Amino acid sequence: MIEIEDLSKAFQVARKKEGTWFGRTWETVRALEEMTFSVGRGEIVGYIGPNGAGKSTTIKIMSGILVPTSGRCEIMGLTPWKDRVAHVRNIGVVFGQRTQLWWDLPVSDSFLLLKDIYRIPENSFREQLEWLVEALGLEALLTFPVRQLSLGQRMRCELAAALLHRPSILFLDEPTIGLDAVSKIAVRKIVKKVCAEQQVTVLLTTHDMNDIEALAERVILIGKGRKLYDGGLNALKARYVHTKRITAEYAGEGEALLSALESAGCRLISSDAGRLTMDVDLEVTGVAEVIQRLTSHLNISDISVDAPAIDDVIVRLYEELAL
Amino acid sequence: MKLLWRYTVYHFRSQLEYRVSFWLTTLGQFLVPFVSFAGMALLFRQFGTLEQWTLSDVALLYGVTQLAFAFNELFIRGFDSFSSLVVSGEFDRLLVRPRNMVLQVLGSKQDFTRFGRLVQSTIVFVWAIANASFQWTFLKGVCLALMVFGGMGIFAALFMGFATLSFWTIKGLEVVNLFTDGGREMAQYPLTIYPKAIQRFFTFAVPFFVVNALPLFFLTDVPGYEAAIYAFVPLIGFLALVPAYFIWNYGVRHYQSTGS
Structure with a gap:
């Protein structure tokens, strides 16, 4: 499903020279170094690490936003940055901090726009929407403008939006950030249900370890751009507790x-x-x-x-x- | 096309959610350029002509330029305010969708309050056509239409080219307005009234000349510019989109390798 091998990404960052007005030196920041892992179909993997560890760099490379410095990344046989348009049809992305819904319009309108963007055939769209409305309990929300929804309700709609085109892989970037306890639990349940029933592979980044405990059997821990641990959550506990x-x-x-x-x-x-x-x-x-x-x-x-x-x-x- | 239409409808409906604000801004967009036109008209009343140009000649150029500009601010707004798309990270969202990037940026923002400007410039435009100092022919009509389209092309190319800057720097983009707003203000008048250096700049760097003075020579039957070819000169304005598109693509690739 996802094959990543020796993936590296270095950025050139300008630093101001002290004591000069215009002097700059360039510094190389290695955001990702020789990352290697693979994920199989239907797996839910927690991708964790402290801020600045390279989590979002990895996600951005895998979703075709960034081009790596070196290394190989193949997702369902495609290289994200080379076959961007074909590749992104296979993935759904939820950025917990941002919305892809139209703020002032009813949720259903945002869904219709996505139908056009992804060129989803009418039948497939209806069927999937019905399933999602049922599974995520959106029935009552569809007619409200997004600005009137609570954060938890909105996140459920975000999930639906990311799944409308039936992606095989879902990237969840901090899906529970800012949610209250009840909404967090609801979101986790939904993610679990969707993944089980639609055979979606999930890569989840989060700072909330309860998300990981509730969802992921496998975690990949990274720090300073390198992989530190890859394995079962329980094994991690046993090893470090x-x-x-x-x-x-x-x-x-x-x-x-x-x-x-x-x-x-x-x-x-x-x-x-x-x-x-x-x-x-x-x-x-x-x-x-x-x-x-x-x-x-x-x-x-x-x-x-x-x-x-x-x-x-x-x-x-x-x-x-x-x- | 269907997608772009849906974007347009959504933007319109979104903006109508805030009705009072929408109509007031639209009114403002109507009045502000109107004041600048009124000033222009007053000066002509005092002095009669500007070089060989009459008020209706200048009003024609004013109409062409304002129409082209207003159209761009309405529909090409996504490029005009592109830096906010990059800053907010929304650009990443566009990259994870299976569609052409230009199309998506066009869909990311449209500003219907510019309708005020559009209406205002249309009024001046129609008035200038009705009061032209010369005889209309079919070819002259074609030429005038091409002037508007060519102008749209130039403004769109400017917006697009400068949007690319946002990939490198977020602040200090005021210099861009020198070209867009500045170009608009300059091109309201026949470029022949300006010093040679400025004329050259607006011929070779930013080709406003081809939608401005040159076709105006043709319209007003200036000797030496009667050939039909001059009616089609404004099309060159569209060519400006070609380098703009390449610059833009270069910017997107740069973004994908640096992030920022």
Whole structure:
């Protein structure tokens, strides 16, 4: 489906020379270096990395907007920047920050324009629109001008707009940015449903790790233009999660104990008014051992153990790899 | 064509969503060039002629230039305000659609408030035709129509060529107005009244001469310019679109290799 091999992209960026008025030096920024990966049909892949890692550069190359410096990129047998017009028929793109709908016109008008842009045959258009309206719950929204829709409603319409021409591949660039919790969950459900039922391959970039957890079985993590990890989400967790978090409510004097625990592989996150949170380093000590020490010294009324959220995993990963 | 029509209808409907603002701006677009024409008429009343040209001759050129310009501001607005398309990232969106880029940029923006200018210039144009200082012939009619079309071609080429600059620099594009707005103001008068250097500039750099003084010689039967070929000289204005198109394509390719 998607084959990327040794893909590199370097930009020339002008830097002003200090102390001169017009002096400029050119600096080469390597946005992407020898990126290699492939994605199969129907896969949902989370493409993650910190800001400036090269995520959007990759997406732009894959959607035919940018031409890479070197390397190969073949998507359904086409090279995006060489066969732009043929290639973009196969893809749908949702930019979470921008809209492709007409602000002052009813949503259905934007859909009709897309029908003309993609030259979608009448039958195919009707059928797909019906399916999308049903799947995304757009029935009540179609007649409203886009400016009157909530962000969550709008994002559902954006998804529909990107899928009208039945693309085989969908690029989602931060599809849940700015949405409230309920809308986020709705959008994730929809993406999942659409991909399963229409066999769409999805590449998803996001900063919200819950998106990844809900949607992607596979993640590609990049930093500074290079691929750092490519594999299952659970494997990533297993590889980088060496801690568990204990939250406890207690009565009694715990300071001496806590400082003793801190020197034995525990990191205190917070402790006040009889409530403490700490991370246990599993390479130094065990959860059971810590709990035992807590219960034997303090009067514990409630205790819970959690694996860290994927967010924390990523933050730690970034730190570890010095991104 | 069908797609372009849909774009046009959508822009019109979008702009009518804000009715008061729309009609007021349209009225303004009607009045502002009208004031400049009124000033022109007053000067002629005082001085009679400008070189050998009468008010109706000049009004004819005024009509041609304003019509061509208004048409461009209405339908070629996408190129006129192209920098905003690049800044907002909307240009990326156009690139991921399976259509010709020029067509999509044309569809990206149209400004129907320019209808005011269009109506105003049509009124002056019709008045100038009715009060011409010379006899109309069929060929002269053809020539006049070509002047308008050639003028549209030149303005469109200017808009398109300068839109390309947006791929390199976003700010400091005011210099562009020197050519578009400046060209419009200059070409309202017969270019023969200007110093030689300016005439040359508007002949070879920006070919307004071929839709302006040259066909006007033909229309007013200036000796030496009676040959029918001069009626078709305005077509050269359309040729300006060729280099503009190549410059534009070069810009798009540059954008695709640099991003920015």
